Amino acid sequence: MAPVAIGEWMASACIAKMVSKVCSYLEDQYEYQRDDAKDKLTKLKNNLWKIPFVLDKASSLQTKDPSMKSWQGSIKDAAYQAVDVLDLFDYRFFEAKAEDIEKVLAESSDYATVNSSSSATTNTTASTSSSSTVKRSVRVLKRVLFSDEDLNKLIAILEKFDKISSEMQTFLELVNPRNKKPGKALQWRRTTSMLGTTRLIGRGDEETQLKKLLEQTNDWCRKPYSVIAIVGVAGVGKTALLQRVYSHFRDIGHFDIMAWLYVSEKFGVKRLTKEMVQSQKCRRHKRKRGGTSRVSWDGSISADLNSISNLDLVQRILEKKLNGSKVLVVLDDVWNEMSSKWETLCKPLQFASMGSKVVLTTRSEKVAKINGATEIIHLDGLKGKEYLDHFQQCAFDNATPSDFPRLVQIGEQLAMKLAGSPLAAKTVGAELKLKLQEDHWKAVLQLKLWQIEQTADDIMPALRLSYEHLPDHLKQCFVYFALFPKNYQHRDDVLIQMWRAHGYIQKETSDENAYRYINDLLQLSFIKKAANLDNHYVVHDLLHDLAESISNGEHFRIEDDFHVSIPRNVRHLYVNASNISKVCMSLVESQEGLAESPDLKKNLRSLIICKHHAPGERIPPDNFNDVLKETLHDLRSLRVLVLQHPDGILPDNIEHLVHLRYLDISESKIFTSIPKSLFRLYHLQGFILQSYCQHNLGKELQKHISRLTAEPVKILSPIQKSRHQNDR
Template sequence: MAETLVSNIAGAVLKKIASLALPEINLAWGVKNELRKLENTLSTIKSVLLDAEKQQAKNHAVKDWLEKLKDVVYDIDDVLDDFSTETLRWKVEVCGSLIKEVSNFFSSSNPLVFRSKMGQKIKKVRLRLDHIAADKRNFHFTEQVMDIQVQNTRRVQTHSFVRTSDVIGRDCDKETIIELLLSSCDHENLSIIPIVGLGGLGKTTLTKLVYNDERVEENFERKMWVCVSEDFDLKMLIEKIIRSATGANCPQLDIDQLQTYLRDNLNGKKFLLVLDDVWNEDLMKWKELRDLLMGGANGSKIIVTTRSKKTASIMGTNTSYNLGGLSSDECLSLFMKYAFRGGEEKKHPNLVEIGKTIVKKCGGVPLAVITLGSLLYMKAEERDWLYVRDNDIWKLEQKENDILPALRLSYDQMPLDLKQCFAYLSFYPKDYDMLKDNVIQVWIAQGLIQQPDGNQLLEDIGDTYVNELVSRSFLEVVADDGEIELRMHDIVHDLALSIAGAEWLTMNSDTTKITGRVRHIMFPGHDLSERKFSLPLQNLTRVRSFSFQNVETSVSLSSLDMLMSTFKCLRVLAIKGADFEELPSSVGNLIHLRHLDLSCNRCIRKLPDSICKLLNLQTLNLFMCMQLQDLPKGIGKLINLRALYLTSYQSCLPEKELEGLTSLQFLYIFHCKHLTSLSSGMQHLKALRTLVISHCPGLTSLPSEMKYLIALETLHIFFCPELDLLEGEGMQGIKNLRSLILESLPKLVALPEGLQHAASTLQCLRILRCTGFATIPEWLRNFTSLQKLELEYCPLLCPSEGMRSLPPVQELRIKGSSNLSRICRREIDDAIDLQSEPDNHSYPWRAIHIPDDVSLDSDAYDLDIYLEHKDFETDSYDIGNMDDDKSEDTNSAYSFSMPDC
């Protein structure tokens, strides 16, 4: 299933050629001429790439042509990167000024050797490209517009019949959905219930169980089942609904006649409509259809099944029902049902034991269980079962309706640029919690995120991509506590591996041969030694990513030097959790490097000065390098650095070096034990958007130069016992702040007055474990954009005028603050009394759940209050014991008012 995507890479290279040909750069004539020829040829090829990429699945010759083209395009990218890096070096080191123009780059003062070498390199790759361009005539490709991004893959149509005995483990889900269907509101004649989940989880099967239940049959006058699947075309959908409702086939009617016929048949009737397998994310298309369905009787319902959270939010009037996976026991029962004939598993206890391991690969996804069970049906040889157990699902045979083809449908719906980013996620190990910022930084380093016309930052585009993958259920947010952590389901990871193909390699001790097309290597082993770099790796000069992840493993200087000398085209180098005292100076030769991660090294004491030659470097991660003394002089030359994670012995950030870091957007300062102040050089970091300071025991205040951080949006400060934010002017003038988290700052007694400058922008304010914090200021009422306010474990926090006049936040959490929560107990009593008045508008808070074991009569009980505003969409709300965050929800729901403090 591996596929080759060249169109985005080609587009990025064309943009790079255009940027090199800017009129202010006086190119030598030979170079300019070769660049023009290269651009023309690549543009011609690019116009047919969409057609070629569609054909490759069924035509091996096309796939081979695309692979050869990708090799050349990557090589062109490397040559152009050489050129742009030399231009940058000339600008920084030779001109001696960051703002001086380079119009004389190819003047007589520039070395003739480089000029000649550059012309030869460009000509060489251009001739290779010409040969490939000539070969494309053999395939008769069709030219297509490159912004046509989504493939409309035909999906299997579904129906409403199901054998109940074939379904395992969905009884509770069924009862929950039926309860939603049978509930009714007098003021609501139509409500929509979205069922959301990953492909293969069984959304359609669950809906069939509900659809055929006797209680549902009795409750609705008319039931209709429509498989949407294809384009969300209004006329086609009306025809399908009419056909399901009446049996009539009306292709001869125009759309106006159809809508009249539809409304006549539904008006005044209580109906249930299932819209199965919906992909539409266009609100206006949905509104057109919904308006035609509004004439039913009160209590009419629509069930929507979809893989997209965005689709669910557009269509649903109820909170989405997020379908989970099956339990281990349920998966095993389902597996046995498909792997054996009835009762035969008792004859093969050895196979059953292997089967228990196999189902763990499926992660609770029923279709994956069925796929692997069916693959082993009637196979009694242990070797067949061991083969399935020991291989990733993507390496096993797949039929049209199996799990990977089912997930592939979701992948086919992605835009081209998102497809590349998704495939790159296969580079992370299974069951690995990925930091969102790290994922985006690596995407940028690899050139997978392209800046469209306009000023949108690459990081913001990457954030959109992550949200899109979460919406499509390809990524899951597993933590959001200052830093967002993401995880990929094992089955989705298998899909990513199947798409990535030969470019990605995870090495192990048995790896002896590697193809020359490998460009991304993951090395999870325990021994990064010279032996590992002998035969397999020596000729892999085109590798662009190398990642070694292991805690407390020593690495020799010679091994590192061999790595630097071998992989000269690296964009990403991550050596995490490995211990070495010295980074070889040869790292300065990795001129293409964008991302360098040396985090969690317990031994390294200094960085070589040659690291300052990495002018393309965008991310430098020195997190938890506890012995690092300081940053090398000249670090300010890294004018493309966008993210710096720093742990060091420095007492102050180097003021002079900060002047050069004009591109820095993310600065993370961790465990700097000797840090007493940041730096007055902070004023130069005018692009800085995120500042995180954690575990800096000597830091006493923030510099007044913070007011120059005009782009700062996120400020998180943790575990700084001597920091007093009321000292100095550190918060003065920060006008664009969106998120402020203050945790474990015992000297924080009140919010600094300077925070008022962010009254129109601050969206999230969290104050956690600040034992001296005592009051909420009255001026917080002016924070009109505030959406989330958390006050946790601040024991001195008392009722105040500020608490009485809080702005209408969407989320309010008060925890571990007994002075407040005891007062709030009487508000819960009032809320219980008002449960018969759910529409009482004087209570702006959404329904919440109270655990059965909560005793509101207990004076000692300290409530954990978590409220959601009625206008805010969310999935869960809870009030629980402050010592137990995992309180079970009950079916009792009450409205809750703002605490009268």
């Protein structure tokens, strides 16, 4: 599956804001620089705008051509480097400002000590003097902020973007839609009310619940109809459940008019209204003596309907048809988030009789509520034997499972990886039934779901569609889940701090608005609340597979024995503490590799070192901390650092981690003092440490951090133990 597009992982607006800030810094410095430096500053101010421009253009390119993907990859690398360099300018400013303010505060403290017995007037004078000194010192900062090395780094980045910009026109021509033949719209997902030949398994409770809701007449409702929604992730069986219930009510003739409308991404009010006009009416035949009553359905298709372009006229026709009838309307696969469209579609339904129902299926609870749902059925994956029976039906086809006992065992292991998804079972089963042989099934077992070859109507493309409907700011937040193991319980405030650290949430965004990111992902069925644990969330298993496929190696985990190669494009790494030395060696080898190989140490932006769980095996603290110190030495692009090893301790010299925003050392049991270098991390935004350390060192932390960092640091309470219970 293609990696995430450029516009989805780095907002050009964010880059533009950084460029604007750096241009302001450079302009402030201009008059204080020597002539050769002024030439550099002029070049920078005139060309920095190319960075967001190139990123914005590149984000619009959609292609499967390998050479194009490679070119887009080079843009992505250059963009990350640009962020680091631009961010470094910000750091230099805060560094000089903090040092100057510290000097002023020290002088003010000496002044106050000498004059401690003076009058209130004298103290006021000292305070005014101190304030003036601070203001003067900040003005002086503009003369000393940036070295030639800083300017040269920025110029080197600009040269990369100059080259990319010069290639841009050629690539835009290659992917220009005018140069391509128009293709047919993919219609594989269009559904009807008819049941297929596949035997439907399970869903008895949900079927009973839905039937009961459809039979109810809600006398309290002001409208003659009520809206029911079936909500769940792609491929969980929403449509199959509804088809079974729809067929039941069609057979018994409970409703006078029934209409099955496939909606999908285009919520065309006129099209859907016309299809309701064309729906069938129920005819109930009286019971003959000694016989049974019979129900039949007659179509009432208007020959002139397709020629009518006036929505008002179509709705008037539907009004006459619905007048006094009890109606069931199914809207399958709804994505509409415009309440005005929904209200317009439903206007004719006010002329139906009481007890009418509208049932919609959607992947999003938010969509369900926008489209008027008052009752919501949440559909999860099939469980236990029901799912295993469905999986075997898909994998063995017409063969008898009992004839292949070894394959049944392998199939049970495979089924456990599919989160109860009927469509995932169909996807994997289609591959398995090609060869009912043990070696083939074992090979499939070793693959991740997204590594299995799939067609457009399989599970991963269906899930990918959900991802593509996410707003860009949520896409990059969602893909970050690929860094963590499945079933990892994410605490909401920690998750927000990590997203902030990478710029997915801007630092000026309030906490209230930041929490909406989590709520939106929850409403859109990408995450769910963790069981029995407040303020914690878990990613749906199959959507975790999707995040991994989109990440394409940028988010990588080493959970067990070190038997994998770290991808060359990795930027976020989750590693078991027992493997940290091997990771360190791998990072060093990348530095010593071929010239064209990426330097993994310079690229890494997240490092999460999880606890080691092997019983009876303990890593000597000295060994671990020596390796940790060596590993951190060159990780100058880190934004997130999590150390969950109980014997781990931060090295004294961590001031080189100039980009670090989030630090978690809550699991360290030997952390008793704060390295002074911590107070030189001027970009630090979030910090977690052990509770007893937080109590003992809290005053010192608050004193130094509030004085020396760019903004107030949020010191979070220690992580609950249960957060790690699913770490592997």
